[in-house]
Amino acid sequence: MSVEITEVAAEVTIEPVNRTGVPVFELDHVSHSYGRNKVIFDVNLAVWPGEVVGLVGDNGAGKSTLLKIFAGYQKPTGGQLKFMGKPVSFKSPAAARALGIEAVYQDLAMVNQLNLWRNFYLGKELKKRFGPVAVMDRKAMRKATVDALAELGLTRIRSADDPVWALSGGERQSVAITRANHFGAKLLLLDEPTAALSVRETRNVLQSIRHARSQGLGIMYIDHNMNHVIPVADRIVLLEHGRIVRIIDRGEVGVEELQELIAMRRQITV
Amino acid sequence: MRRLLSILRIREVTPLIGLIVVALFFTLRTTNFVSGMNMTAITGIAATVGIVSIGVTMLMMSGEFDLSVGQNFAFVPIVWAILFVSNGVNEWLALFIALGLGALVGVVNGLVTTVFRIPSFIATLGMYFGLQGANNLLISGHQLIMFDGSLSMTILGGQIGNSPFSMPLLWLLVIAVIFWFISTRLAYGNWTLATGGDAGPAKAMGVPTVRVKRINFVVSSFLAGLAGCMQFAYLRGVTQAQGDKYELLAITAAVLGGTSLFGGSGTIWGSVLGALILSSIQIGLVLIGVPGSFYVTFIGVMLVVVVIANTRIDRLTEGTR
Numbered sequence: 001m002s003v004e005i006t007e008v009a010a011e012v013t014i015e016p017v018n019r020t021g022v023p024v025f026e027l028d029h030v031s032h033s034y035g036r037n038k039v040i041f042d043v044n045l046a047v048w049p050g051e052v053v054g055l056v057g058d059n060g061a062g063k064s065t066l067l068k069i070f071a072g073y074q075k076p077t078g079g080q081l082k083f084m085g086k087p088v089s090f091k092s093p094a095a096a097r098a099l100g101i102e103a104v105y106q107d108l109a110m111v112n113q114l115n116l117w118r119n120f121y122l123g124k125e126l127k128k129r130f131g132p133v134a135v136m137d138r139k140a141m142r143k144a145t146v147d148a149l150a151e152l153g154l155t156r157i158r159s160a161d162d163p164v165w166a167l168s169g170g171e172r173q174s175v176a177i178t179r180a181n182h183f184g185a186k187l188l189l190l191d192e193p194t195a196a197l198s199v200r201e202t203r204n205v206l207q208s209i210r211h212a213r214s215q216g217l218g219i220m221y222i223d224h225n226m227n228h229v230i231p232v233a234d235r236i237v238l239l240e241h242g243r244i245v246r247i248i249d250r251g252e253v254g255v256e257e258l259q260e261l262i263a264m265r266r267q268i269t270v
Numbered sequence: 271m272r273r274l275l276s277i278l279r280i281r282e283v284t285p286l287i288g289l290i291v292v293a294l295f296f297t298l299r300t301t302n303f304v305s306g307m308n309m310t311a312i313t314g315i316a317a318t319v320g321i322v323s324i325g326v327t328m329l330m331m332s333g334e335f336d337l338s339v340g341q342n343f344a345f346v347p348i349v350w351a352i353l354f355v356s357n358g359v360n361e362w363l364a365l366f367i368a369l370g371l372g373a374l375v376g377v378v379n380g381l382v383t384t385v386f387r388i389p390s391f392i393a394t395l396g397m398y399f400g401l402q403g404a405n406n407l408l409i410s411g412h413q414l415i416m417f418d419g420s421l422s423m424t425i426l427g428g429q430i431g432n433s434p435f436s437m438p439l440l441w442l443l444v445i446a447v448i449f450w451f452i453s454t455r456l457a458y459g460n461w462t463l464a465t466g467g468d469a470g471p472a473k474a475m476g477v478p479t480v481r482v483k484r485i486n487f488v489v490s491s492f493l494a495g496l497a498g499c500m501q502f503a504y505l506r507g508v509t510q511a512q513g514d515k516y517e518l519l520a521i522t523a524a525v526l527g528g529t530s531l532f533g534g535s536g537t538i539w540g541s542v543l544g545a546l547i548l549s550s551i552q553i554g555l556v557l558i559g560v561p562g563s564f565y566v567t568f569i570g571v572m573l574v575v576v577v578i579a580n581t582r583i584d585r586l587t588e589g590t591r
Contacts, residue, residue, distance in 0.1 A: 073474060094476030105474055113467030113534030118460050123476035125457035135455045 015214075017051040017234045022085040024049050024187045024218035025070060025101070030079030032065055032242075039065050040076065040242045047187065047218040052209060054233030055222045058262055062242040063222045067189050070220060071103035072096030084186075094123065102180030103189035109176040110164045117145040117160035120179050148178050170201025177208045187218045194228045206232055226255045226262075238262065281528035281535070284583065285543035288526065288576075292547055296554035303557060306434040312549045314504065317438035318343075318497045320545035322516055323523040324449050325493030327541040329486040330524055331453065333466030333533025334390035336487065338379060339494035339520055341401035343513025346372035346495030347502035348405055351414040361422045365499065372495025373488050375401065380487030384480045390487075398517065405510040415507040427503025438500040442542065445493065450538040462486060466533025494520075515566070522573050523548055528580065 023046035032040035039062050047053050055063045068074040069081070072090030081088050083099055090096045093103070110119045121141045127134040142160040149157050167175065173193045180188050190209070194202045209232050213219055223229045229236060236253075238246040238261060246261070253261070296303040322339050329336050346368045353364035375397060382393040419428060429436050453459035464472035465479040473479045494516070502508040525531065526547050527540025551572075552565050560568075 071474070092476070092478065093474055094478065097476040103474060105471070109471060111464045111467040111471050111534070113530075114460070114464055118463070122460060122464055122472065125460055127457065130455075133456070136457055136460065138455075 015050070017048055019048050019051075021048065023047055023082075024084060025220075026082040026085075027066075027069070027076075028080040028082060030069065030076045030081070032062075032069060032074060032076045032078070038242065040069070042079070043242075043244055045237060045244065047220055049186070049216045049218050050213055051234045052213050052219040052221055052232050054229040054236040055220060055239060056224075056226070056229060056236055056258070056262060057239035060241075061239040063239055064191060065242075066239070067103065067105075067191055067220065067222060070096075070187070071101060071189050073103070097123065097183075100184060100186035101189065102183060102185035102187070103191070104173065104176040104180060104193060105191045109172050110167075112163075112165045115161045115163050116149070116157065116175075117141045119164050120145045120148070120160075120175070120182075124183055144182075148182055149175065151178075168201070169195075170197040170205065173197070173205055174201070174208060177205065177212070181208070181212055181215070181217075185212075185217055187220065188212055190219065190221045192222055192224065194223060194225060202228060226258045230255055230258065281537045282539050282543065284580070285527045285540050285547065289543050289547050289550065292550045292554065296550065296557065300554070300557045303554060308553055308557070310434040310436070312546070312553050313435055313439045315549035315552060316542075316545045317436075317442040318501050318504075319516065319519050319523055319548060320442045320542045321438070321445055321497035321500070322494045323520040323527075323541040323545050324445055324538055325486075325490035326517075326520040327524045327527070327529050327536050327538060328449060328453065328462060329390075329483075329490040330521070330529050330531070331466050331533060331536040332462045332483050332486045333469065334383060334483055334487065335394060335521070336376075336379060336490040336494075337391065337394040337517045338375060338397035338401055339490060340513040340516035340518075341398050341405065342372055342375050342491050342494040343498035343501070343516050344405050344508065344510050345375070345401045345408075345498070347498045347508045347512065348408050348414065348510065350499055351416065351502060351508055352408060354420075355414055355416050361420050365422055368499065369492065369495050372498075373492040375495075376488035376491025377484070379491065380484035383487070384483055402510075409508075409510055411510065413507050413509045416502075417506065419503070419506060423503035423506070425503075426500045427505075436504055438497070438504055441500060442545075446538050446542050453538055458482070458485075463534055466530075466535075468534070519545075519548060519569070522569060525573060525580075526576055531577070 026046040027043050030040060030043045031038065043066065045053075055066065057063050065074060069076050072093045072095055075090065081090070083101075088099070111122065114122065117138070126137040126141050126144075128137040145160040146157070164172070177188070177190070177193065193205050193209070197205065206228060209219060209221065221229070221233065234250050236248040236258065237244055238248065248258070293303070302308060322343060326336055326339060349371055350364050350368035353359040353367060354361045379390065379394050379397055382388070382396075383390040416423065425437065426441070427437055430440060453462065461472070461477045461482050464475070464477050465482045469479045494513075498513060501512060523544035524536065524541045526544035527537060527542070529536030529541060548569065551568060555565050555568065556562060
């Protein structure tokens with residue numbers, strides 16, 4: 001496994017993150033409860049442009065909830081969200097998307113029943129005038145979808161009318177990340193994008209993450225596999241029982257050590 | 271074989287074949303299936319069932335059901351008739367009020383379903399009984415009759431020139447074109463299918479899934495009320511039994527037309543064809559001398575067979591879609 005990391009890490013020299021400016025997104029003393037069940041406790045966290053923040057922790061640590069708060073899918077019950085330094089409150093994921101926050105969820109990436117182009121442009125359909133009404137520009141959406149997928153190397157795709165359920169898990173994630181990039185996101189949220197992917201597919205996904213980072217996107221990234229977090233993350237945030245217990249800078253710890261940290265938390269809690 | 275399968279994937283092809291088979295069968299078994307009088311009867315039934323079914327189809331595409339359409343089909347024209355025939359309110363104002371009340375039924379259905387997060391099956395079943403009571407209260411078993419057709423009634427339900435067809439058929443085509451356009455050419459159509467297909471990712475992509483459902487509940491109720499008014503205008507009378515079983519006929523027409531019971535897929539023209547199949551069978555069975563009550567039995571069996579067949583075709587054509 002460690003061979004794979006050094007190989008991936010050696011591919012690019014990584015520019016350090018400039019954290020002097022305004023963060024893309026900031027959580028200020030954020031907490032969240034589902035009914036009486038409190039799952040996020042007083043979290044302070046910022047993501048700067050061109051930074052990849054890896055969010056790690058055991059199951060139930062609150063990673064997905066935190067991501068959903070970022071994406072406007074959950075409204076936190078306490079604290080303040082700030083986008084580009086300004087306080088914001090999202091009524092819906094559409095409001096977050098309008099600001100340039102694109103999320104790719106593990107299980108919520110695509111609608112199975114819709115074909116590729118309908119998925120690619122879902123919620124942000126291209127329109128053209130048809131008399132007094134704005135109709136979907138289906139031709140343009142089909143073409144752009146096929147182009148974007150060809151760039152991804154998904155040559156197996158014959159047409160933009162192909163059903164999404166014909167894609168593999170990795171292809172779906174890549175399509176979803178491409179889609180987010182395509183819409184000029186400022187902050188990209190990824191929920192286990194490499195879960196259940198082959199080595200090659202993982203590589204492609206990690207490469208698209210790096211590509212997005214080099215474009216100046218802030219990226220927040222959940223993954224269970226430390227081999228996939230360490231090579232791409234500038235900072236790793238360790239979450240436990242809804243609290244940030246440690247923030248680790250790039251190169252500070254190795255894979256084994258990080259795995260130990262997550263598994264053995266109880267023994268080293270301050 | 272592959273090409274054949276991909277043709278079968280066009281949702282309207284299967285119901286079209288079904289309609290042709292049904293029409294051929296009755297044409298061969300009877301002497302007068304393709305007569306003017308029969309066309310009047312078949313298209314008359316298909317028109318109102320079809321319009322109700324179009325609304326139900328939009329709602330089913332977004333993943334919800336409406337069992338109250340049959341009662342709304344009587345409720346709206348009863349309100350219209352009471353205001354306009356019995357109380358002399360301006361016919362257009364009365365129609366506007368009645369259709370508005372019909373749409374309000376959809377607002378309530380949508381709110382009850384989405385706010386309390388209960389199955390629409392239950393919410394609209396409650397509305398079914400509620401409206402049944404209201405209808406009974408309003409005309410308590412009587413029949414409201416309008417002897418002289420007024421302008422609005424001629425526009426909604428009159429005969430088209432000297433043809434065997436009447437206005438509801440024309441309205442069916444107009445409404446079908448409108449909703450075909452909405453469902454296939456507008457982003458709203460994409461949102462409707464996404465909402466019914468899988469609301470989670472749709473919401474994550476910024477589709478206002480709850481609003482989409484609420485709008486489609488109103489569409490369903492409004493069209494049911496409008497079709498009910500056409501029926502009243504066509505028959506020049508209304509009883510509280512009007513629209514009996516229409517909720518099930520509309521769903522059946524939609525399913526015959528290829529609309530998924532689980533949301534996420536369906537076509538408007540498919541439902542129109544489904545309505546034509548239903549009415550052809552209804553009239554055809556009468557012509558070959560089968561007892562009228564047998565019709566519903568036949569429809570019931572066919573519904574189950576078609577759903578089984580659709581599921582099989584879906585499996586067969588996987589990968590060619």
